[in-house]
Amino acid sequence: MRMLKCALPALALLVSLNSLGGAQVKKRDPLTEQEVDQMRETADFPSKRLELMIGFARSRMKNIADLRAATKIPPERPTKVHDLLQDFLALLDEMDDNIDVYGAHKTDIRKGLKLLIEADSEWQLQLRQLKEQSPPEELQQYAFVLTNAKEAVNDSAKNTRETLEEQDKLAAEKKLNKEWTERKD
Numbered sequence: 001m002r003m004l005k006c007a008l009p010a011l012a013l014l015v016s017l018n019s020l021g022g023a024q025v026k027k028r029d030p031l032t033e034q035e036v037d038q039m040r041e042t043a044d045f046p047s048k049r050l051e052l053m054i055g056f057a058r059s060r061m062k063n064i065a066d067l068r069a070a071t072k073i074p075p076e077r078p079t080k081v082h083d084l085l086q087d088f089l090a091l092l093d094e095m096d097d098n099i100d101v102y103g104a105h106k107t108d109i110r111k112g113l114k115l116l117i118e119a120d121s122e123w124q125l126q127l128r129q130l131k132e133q134s135p136p137e138e139l140q141q142y143a144f145v146l147t148n149a150k151e152a153v154n155d156s157a158k159n160t161r162e163t164l165e166e167q168d169k170l171a172a173e174k175k176l177n178k179e180w181t182e183r184k185d
């Protein structure tokens with residue numbers, strides 16, 4: 001009986017922790033179903049894939065700008081800006097991961113890298129303006145994710161430039177693969 005009395009609270013605790021863990025596992029997908037389909041279609045075309053992800057990230061930044069420019073301010077605007085910044089960050093992470101994979105396989109992604117360098121410059125300006133022009137009461141609701149986004153864009157710009165330099169060097173040495181292959185030579 002005594003063991004049963006101890007086991008019931010422990011079981012209740014375990015069930016509650018398990019349900020909390022399940023809630024934490026659910027993660028917001030930064031891509032729509034249509035965007036996921038487009039990503040699948042470009043899986044074998046690295047520069048096209050990067051171009052597509054850049055477009056998705058630009059779309060998130062445009063949505064933020066549209067929210068900020070709206071004449072009627074919805075009360076959920078700070079939450080929407082926060083979520084769009086989170087999606088933007090997830091897309092940047094995905095681009096960085098793709099660049100790492102394609103770079104490791106010496107796949108020519110110079111076209112996509114050049115596009116990303118241009119986009120990084122745009123995003124640096126847009127994020128700086130977002131910080132400067134946001135009302136303090138709104139900014140405090142997404143300041144952390146905004147700071148992370150600014151740092152991620154700065155890191156992306158630096159890493160993309162370095163990768164482009166490496167790719168240019170490999171191209172000059174004729175060691176760059178024109179087509180994507182999962183094989184590492």
